[in-house]
Amino acid sequence: MEVEAAKYIAAGLAIGLGAIGPGIGEGIAASKALEAIGRNPEASGKITPLMFVAMAITESTAIYALVVTLIILFA
């Protein structure tokens, strides 16, 4: 296999596999936050920023995968 082709396949695999876990995790975070807001709408102001922070932390692994992908592709 040529090196170029292997690079593209590696990049695709890296971000594709890396996005699975965070995708599920962020979905869970959002669903629970919405559930909580549904039960207690007054607390939405407190829940939403916390949800964003939690989601951003969940997202880190996807971002690592993304950085690796970008490095494979462009560096």
Next chain:
Amino acid sequence: MRLDISLAPETLFHIGSMAISNSFFWLMVVSVFLLVGTFFLNRSLKIRPGKIQNIVEMLLAGAYDFVETTVGDKKVARRAFPLVFTLFFFILFSNLMTFIPGQAAVTIKTADGVVPLFRAIIADYGLVFMMTMLSVLITQIVAIYVAGPFKYLGRFLNFTSPLNFFLGLMDLIGEVAKIMSLSFRLFGNIFAGEVLGAVMLFLFPFFLPLPFAFLGLLTAVVQAFVFAVLTLVFISMAATVTEAEAEGAK
């Protein structure tokens, strides 16, 4: 398919042996703008606020209230607020500057070819790394100041039991991993936004990039917020003494 995407910023010109990159140039422009703006706003402060002062005061008060509820300690909040809000505002402002239309078209001819004069500042890993180091170092300094140097070391080198020793080592790794996770999160998101915009513009100009521009706007605000809030959370965590340590002090 040829897209002009590079991880490293392009060099514009050299001063002596120091290379001035386009992100450095743009950073200077943004910094001077912010400093001058703050200077004039500071000088025109009045007891009876005008329109702009009213808006700024409202925003600052809202941000301060948020910081206070997050930290839960008035003294810590008052000390951490300037740093955290500066980080937030700087990241947000420099992110929003990338949405000024037409700036990608401004290019300059250098020895290495034609390079764009502007570049998203946060999409340069050097600056993000420095900001992260600032936030992590301040967290460690706060932790040492609050707990005292020996207790601080005791958090990581705990010889009371094998399990505690292992957990202490894990804490040490966690502290180091903070540098990576904080910096890569901000850098990755903004840089990915730039790349996404470029690719979409390549695929179908004018219309396809629009929804992604909105997504980029959301990311710009949320990531600035997340970076500042995580710094705040780290600092407030470092500023509280854990129960076991408090008991040991008695």
